[in-house]
Amino acid sequence: MWPHVPGSQAKLHTGTASRAKELAPLANGTLRSIHRVTCCIFMQRRFPLSRARAVIVALLFVLAGVIVLFVVAPHVRQSSRPTVFELGAVILSIGLISSAYEFYLRRAFTEELLDAVGLAHELKRVGIQQICTDAELDWTNLLENGTAYGLLLLEPTAWVAQEWPRVMAASRRRQTQIRIYLPDPGGDGMPALAARLALQPEALSQRIADAEQEFENAWKNARDSKRQPVKGSSLEIRYFPGVPAFSMTVIDDAIVFLVGPAVEREPADPILVFRFERQEATSIHEWASGQLSRLDAIAPVYAG
Numbered sequence: 001m002w003p004h005v006p007g008s009q010a011k012l013h014t015g016t017a018s019r020a021k022e023l024a025p026l027a028n029g030t031l032r033s034i035h036r037v038t039c040c041i042f043m044q045r046r047f048p049l050s051r052a053r054a055v056i057v058a059l060l061f062v063l064a065g066v067i068v069l070f071v072v073a074p075h076v077r078q079s080s081r082p083t084v085f086e087l088g089a090v091i092l093s094i095g096l097i098s099s100a101y102e103f104y105l106r107r108a109f110t111e112e113l114l115d116a117v118g119l120a121h122e123l124k125r126v127g128i129q130q131i132c133t134d135a136e137l138d139w140t141n142l143l144e145n146g147t148a149y150g151l152l153l154l155e156p157t158a159w160v161a162q163e164w165p166r167v168m169a170a171s172r173r174r175q176t177q178i179r180i181y182l183p184d185p186g187g188d189g190m191p192a193l194a195a196r197l198a199l200q201p202e203a204l205s206q207r208i209a210d211a212e213q214e215f216e217n218a219w220k221n222a223r224d225s226k227r228q229p230v231k232g233s234s235l236e237i238r239y240f241p242g243v244p245a246f247s248m249t250v251i252d253d254a255i256v257f258l259v260g261p262a263v264e265r266e267p268a269d270p271i272l273v274f275r276f277e278r279q280e281a282t283s284i285h286e287w288a289s290g291q292l293s294r295l296d297a298i299a300p301v302y303a304g
Contacts, residue, residue, distance in 0.1 A: 054098065054102050055099070055102045055103070057098070058094075058095050058098030058099040058101075058102055059095065059099065060095070061091055061092070061094045061095030061098065062092060062095030062096060062099060063095070064091050064092075064095070065088050065089070065090075065091035065092025065093070065094075065095055066088075066092060067088075068084060068087055068088030068091060068092075069085060069088035069089065069092060072084060072088070073085050073088060125282065126276060126278075126282050126283070126284050127276045127277055127278030127282050127284065127285075128274070128275070128276050129275045129276060129277045130273070130274075130275040131272070131273070131274055131275075132272075132273050132275075133270040133271065133272065133273060134258060134270060134271040134272075134273050135270065136273075137256070137273045137275065139162075139163050139166065140166060142249075142251050142254055142256070143163055143166040143167050143170065143251065144166050144169060144170050145170070146167075146170055146176065146251040146252050146254075147170075147174055147175065147176050147177070147252055148176070148177050148250075148251070148252055149167060149176065149177070149178045149179065149180075149249075149250070149251055150179050150181070150248070150249070150250035150251075150288075150292045151178070151179065151180045151181065151249055151250075152181045152244065152246075152247055152248040152249070152291075152292070152295070153180065153181070153182060153211075153247055154183065154193065154197065154244055154246075154247050154260075155197050155199070155204065155207060155208075156182060156207070156208065156211035157207045157210070157211060159211075160211045160214050160215070164214070164215065164218065168218060168219075168222060168229075171222070171229035171230065171233045172222070172227050172228070172229055172230065173230070174230055175230045175231070175232040175233050176229065176230070176233045176234075177233070177234050178233075178234065178235045178236070179236045179238070179292070179296075180215055180235070180236065180237045180238070181238050181240055181292070181295050181299065182208050182211065182212060182237065182238070182239055182240070183208060183239070183240065183242075183243070183244065184239040184240060184241050185204075185205035185206075185208040185209050185239070186205065187239070187241045187242070188241070189241065189242045189243040190204060190205055192243045193243045193244075196243075196260070196263075197260075212237055212239075212302070212303065215235070215237055215303075216235075216237065216303045219235045235303075236301050236303075237301070237302050237303040238295065238296070238299035238300065238301055238302055239299060239302050240295050240298060240299035241298065241299075246258060246259050246260075247271075248288060248291065250288055250289070250292065253277055253278060253285075254275065254276070254277040255275070255276045255277070255284060255285060255288045256273060256274070256275050256276075257273070257274040257276075258271050258272070258273055259271065259272045259273075259274070260272075
């Protein structure tokens with residue numbers, strides 16, 4: 001048996017307790033910071049992409065591990081450094097593994113899965129880039145970098161306020177051709193379209209007429225100002241008859257279809273978006289171009 005030394009157990013207990021007490025604020029503070037930031041990220045509704053959340057959390061773990069290893073550890077007591085280094089190594093390892101998965105392994109796994117079920121070639125062939133709701137679509141890059149626009153709009157009020165300024169900005173930077181197609185506010189299809197959009201026919205007709213006036217006035221004012229559209233740019237506005245089944249935006253090689261509910265739309269109902277983009281012409285691009293050509297044939301230029 002080991003000889004008993006008076007007070008040895010008390011000293012051992014005291015030393016362990018003091019080290020634990022010393023490390024407690026460090027561990028609690030680090031974990032509390034990570035918890036607070038990750039909670040903020042996951043609770044924010046304005047950050048809808050799960051992959052983006054995962055990447056940020058992984059990078060936070062990497063940062064926390066580096067701080068613990070290279071900032072905190074050198075300043076703690078010699079006897080406590082192994083524990084601090086282990087804590088930092090664990091946090092850093094979690095962050096590095098998560099980062100590797102998000103930046104490489106997730107995409108590789110998805111590609112292998114698509115190849116396994118035979119979808120990768122078909123998705124690439126048609127050029128599909130994104131399927132989402134209208135709130136998730138990034139219109140900025142699409143609209144500000146275009147040169148040829150074909151805009152088929154059902155209810156253009158919100159689009160005019162939010163997206164039209166970006167098209168006008170593009171026309172001031174490069175030569176652009178803009179074609180806008182609107183439902184005829186005096187056409188026979190207005191009651192059916194208004195019912196689908198949960199609006200009164202008179203209200204929808206007025207919204208379309210106001211939007212057309214806004215398009216026309218903005219273009220005329222720009223041409224009369226110092227910040228004119230680039231020479232050679234053009235705007236055409238056409239009213240077409242009938243009830244369109246969807247909204248469509250064609251911008252150079254990109255096509256965006258916006259599909260609403262099958263029946264009457266409620267104000268809170270999202271719109272489903274399909275975005276296609278490919279340099280080579282595909283059957284989707286040929287079909288969309290054909291739709292605009294048919295509209296050109298039946299809808300004379302109203303303004304432009």
